Amino acid sequence: MSFVRFLGTGSAAPEKVLANADLEKIVDTSDEWIQTRTGIRERRIADPGTATSDIAYDACVRALESASVDPVDLDAIIVGTVTPDYLFPSTACILQSRLGARHIMAFDVLAGCSGFMYALQAGKGIIDGGNAKKVLVIGAETLSTIMDFQDRSTCILFGDGAGAAVLSESDTPGIMSITMGANGSQWELLYMPGGGSRIPASEESIRNRSHFLKMAGQEVFKEAVKAIESSSLEAIRLADLTPDDIDLFIPHQANYRILEAVRKRIGLPVEKVFSNLDRYGNTSSASVPIALDEAVRSGRVKKDDKILISVFGAGFTWGAAVVNW
Numbered sequence: 001m002s003f004v005r006f007l008g009t010g011s012a013a014p015e016k017v018l019a020n021a022d023l024e025k026i027v028d029t030s031d032e033w034i035q036t037r038t039g040i041r042e043r044r045i046a047d048p049g050t051a052t053s054d055i056a057y058d059a060c061v062r063a064l065e066s067a068s069v070d071p072v073d074l075d076a077i078i079v080g081t082v083t084p085d086y087l088f089p090s091t092a093c094i095l096q097s098r099l100g101a102r103h104i105m106a107f108d109v110l111a112g113c114s115g116f117m118y119a120l121q122a123g124k125g126i127i128d129g130g131n132a133k134k135v136l137v138i139g140a141e142t143l144s145t146i147m148d149f150q151d152r153s154t155c156i157l158f159g160d161g162a163g164a165a166v167l168s169e170s171d172t173p174g175i176m177s178i179t180m181g182a183n184g185s186q187w188e189l190l191y192m193p194g195g196g197s198r199i200p201a202s203e204e205s206i207r208n209r210s211h212f213l214k215m216a217g218q219e220v221f222k223e224a225v226k227a228i229e230s231s232s233l234e235a236i237r238l239a240d241l242t243p244d245d246i247d248l249f250i251p252h253q254a255n256y257r258i259l260e261a262v263r264k265r266i267g268l269p270v271e272k273v274f275s276n277l278d279r280y281g282n283t284s285s286a287s288v289p290i291a292l293d294e295a296v297r298s299g300r301v302k303k304d305d306k307i308l309i310s311v312f313g314a315g316f317t318w319g320a321a322v323v324n325w
């Protein structure tokens with residue numbers, strides 16, 4: 001019987017730090033408000049001209065190194081992102097060329113903040129189907145490029161970064177369960193109006209600030225808590241485990257109040273939840289793979305630990321997985 005395992009992880013973020021105190025100079029907000037409502041202290045922001053593939057490349061190199069895999073041995077590259085370098089070609093194709101991979105399949109998935117989990121599911125499926133042995137999955141964002149720095153309700157939340165993982169066919173269990181979902185009926189609660197075929201770029205779209213992320217924060221908050229709780233419990237059930245069996249929970253790093261609400265509902269102790277939200281803010285598709293990489297490198301994850309990861313994002317989309325490390 002064959003399984004799919006994580007062979008290695010890597011992450012990267014721009015050097016430039018935007019602290020809450022810096023945002024106080026840009027919008028009417030305060031460090032105290034941001035920390036109390038979100039748990040965020042600072043986030044990383046890319047320099048102008050830095051694109052998602054630039055940050056992702058560094059994360060990929062680190063993941064390949066930690067997996068001891070040469071780029072020419074990859075069979076697929078999948079990127080989850082809402083901030084691709086271009087609408088087309090895919091950021092995955094740009095990475096394929098930069099990494100020096102063979103002419104393997106390479107594509108992006110657009111699933112809001114759930115992009116990494118959707119990429120993970122696609123990568124696992126390609127391996128399960130016998131079409132690949134090693135797949136590089138990535139979650140990468142340059143969210144600062146779609147932030148409205150006149151909108152204090154959103155610009156304080158998000159940051160830039162990338163995380164990557166090498167998946168491999170394996171004789172021993174790795175990904176024990178994955179559950180995914182989407183509900184498009186509430187798409188307008190979190191979206192970017194401009195730049196697609198509905199509202200192409202025009203002087204008017206720029207005047208209307210249509211090329212920035214829009215979000216109804218409170219509604220998103222409620223849906224995120226419900227979806228992360230139910231998908232996490234479902235992933236635990238599908239893995240034939242109980243919450244007590246989970247060694248570490250790595251949820252989408254959106255808001256510490258969401259993390260806390262979900263943790264309590266699932267019934268996990270504080271010490272079993274990993275969070276780096278205070279240092280990165282919400283990095284959308286990159287949030288779980290960056291956190292996973294930090295958890296692994298800091299020794300929080302040990303061999304055969306049962307890791308629960310879960311995501312939620314625009315669409316709405318969501319997903320959770322249990323991994324035997």
Ligand code: ACO
Pocket residue numbers: 028029030033034037038112113152153154156190215217218220221224254255258282284312313314
């Ligand atoms: N600084 C100071 N005041 C602010 C700020 C700010 N940055 N932003 C909003 N306020 C004000 C509002 O204007 C409002 O003022 P009013 O009462 O005079 O109208 C007041 O603070 C309260 O606003 P709320 O929106 O009710 O604040 P809330 O407690 O809901 O917190 C927040 C807002 C942090 C956005 C919260 O709703 C949230 O985290 N939602 C989830 C968002 C999220 O995580 N999205 C991502 C998930 S999916 C994905 O990752 C893409």
